[in-house]
Amino acid sequence: MTSLSLPLPVRVPAPLRRLSRAASLAAALGLAGCATPVAGPGPQDTAFVVIGEDGAATARVITGGAACPPLTVDNRSLPMRVRVPRSSVPARPGQAAGPASAAVLTCEAPIAAGSAVARVGGRPLPVPRAQPGRIVVIGDTGCRIKGEQAQACNDPARFPFARVAAAAAAFKPDLVIHVGDYHYREDPCPAGQAGCAGSPYGYGFEAWAADFFTPGRTLFEAAPWVLARGNHENCTRAGQGWWRWLDPRPFQAGRDCDVPANDAVGDYGDPYAVPLGNGAQLVVFDTANTSWKGFAATDPRRAAYAGQYRKIEALARRARYNIGVGHHPLFAFGARRDANSGEVSLFGGDAGLLDAFGDVDPGYLPPSFGMLLSGHVHLWEQVSFASGHPTQFVAGFSGTAEDTAPLPAAPPPGRAPAPGAIVEHMSSWVGGFGFMTMERTGADAWRVSVRDLDGRERNSCKVEGRKSVCALAQVR
Known part of the structure; x- marks a missing residue:
């Protein structure tokens, strides 16, 4: 798992140059790590596991891409659901104007108790x-x-x-x-x-x-x-x-x-x-x-x-x-x-x-x-x-x-x-x-x-x- 960082100078592949203007901006910010439904989390995306009620574990991904990456738990492929659609954080009424927020997609899926191995887009996740x-x-x-x-x-x-x-x-x-x-x-x-x-x-x-x-x-x-x-x-x-x-x-x-x-x-x-x-x-x-x-x-x-x-x-x-x-x-x-x-x-x-x-x-x-x-x-x-x-x-x-x-x-x-x-x-x-x-x-x-x-x-x-x-x- 990796997380968002400041952008580094990189050669932009041809497919990314064909993204919409909004997606290109996200890529420039280091957010476009998942541009297709089959892609895994990109090098600038965030992935982690959060523990909630009764110890339930949830894999979560925050990406600037267009779709959620695949999750694999013990060699079983599981779809990640959209937690929050790709969107920016809206300014609250009365809040002082600040910089525009980048749009990100938040995805999640449960990891069952007793699981031995989990991967998101081929990248390992810790299991509970x-x-x-x-x-x-x-x-x-x-x-x-x-x-x-x-x-x-x-x-x-x-x-x-x-x-x-x-x-x-x-x-x-x-x-x-x-x-x-x-x-x-x-x-x-x-x-x-x-x-x-x-x-x-x-x-x-x-x-x-x-x-x-x-x-x-x-x-x-x-x-x-x-x-x-x-x-x-x-x-x-x-x-x-x-x-x-x-x-x-x-x-x-x-x-x-x-x-x-x-x-x-x-x-x-x-x-x-x-x-x-x-x-x-x-x-x-x-x-x-x-x-x-x-x-x-x-x-x-x-x-x-x-x-x-x-x-x-x-x-x-x-x-x-x-x-x-x-x-x-x-x-x-x-x-x-x-x-x-x-x-x-x-x-x-x-x-x-x-x-x-x-x-x-x-x-x-x-x-x-x-x-x-x-x-x-x-x-x-x-x-x-x-x-x-x-x-x-x-x-x-x-x-x-x-x-x-x-x-x-x-x-x-x-x-x-x-x-x-x-x-x-x-x-x-x-x-x-x-x-x-x-x-x-x-x-x-x-x-x-x-x-x-x-x-x-x-x-x-x-x-x-x-x-x-x-x-x-x-x-x-």
Whole structure:
């Protein structure tokens, strides 16, 4: 599998010169990889496997071609169906005018459990494992261009997601978990900023490709993905791309974030479970529309997330041991540095989710949850509790400009990320890019490693049930 990248100088074959003007433009953008019904995905197309409800695996292809490529599973040819017809991402009413979006076709087909080999257009795809024992966790991977905040997207040292993806692929995972926030190139690069000059921007496929599909291609080839939705993928931001390309469920018109009047539907997705075998499962939930400021009692979002908690609770009954996957951490700390005094202060878990989930359960998650995997805060962090709360890991350190305000080796006495939580152990890495790995050592036990850009282990943690402890309190 490969993914879209910036165009390279190539000799255009005669058949491509006969394409329509629109298709020729797509080819110039590196998008015309599948021009005939029998062609496989071209060298610039994106192909990956996404895991959804009950562990169902779906092969997905995004192409600038005219038709879906063939999928072969265990030597059986399967047609790929059209998820979204060849089209551009329409501008939302009231959205600032940006560059025109290239038209792409999105295709998909199921890969049955127990399949041994899958290929799309002759190219290999990773197949799901019933009991994944080696897991990569990444998050917050895009390159931030928002207003005057301009990350140096053209510098691999400043935007290292491609390097992170390659190192994570070398770990040879059985599964990749992305904890959300894929798309960050929202605005044009500010004038005079050489580090991001020429970057695509806006909410069309070009910006998505530059942020996620192109730099992530080596990791797409390594393993199937579980994808959590972040706040950058809510309807007022990159939600259109989320529903078209990443969400594991069937595409639904009206739930596509195209029309603001439908955002009350498009801003939410139901939680789902992914079995891990031996009595364990992931429970993936959509937190895209929460607010770190919290919710008033009358805010409809508070009722919506309380309803989501009840669905999470029902899913949790299916397994003895649950691992939550949601973008916004409930039980972690972040830090802010005052611009004038330089003083660092801590803030706790997402107030909106704590409000809504706490309306249903004062513990915020069912007691069968042993671990919560999140992003949103741009660092790596582990927190374990003397109270009955699950271990929290934050892996928002895989590409986006990192937080720099330091976390303490331990919180001040009495300080907690959520009401009632009593911190027992804490570890962090602030200012470094990398990824996290999980290797299963028992029914509810894991060895967690914190790895840098080159895959070198910088810290290790032991997880048993709800408890965890790491070798280092702080990675330097």
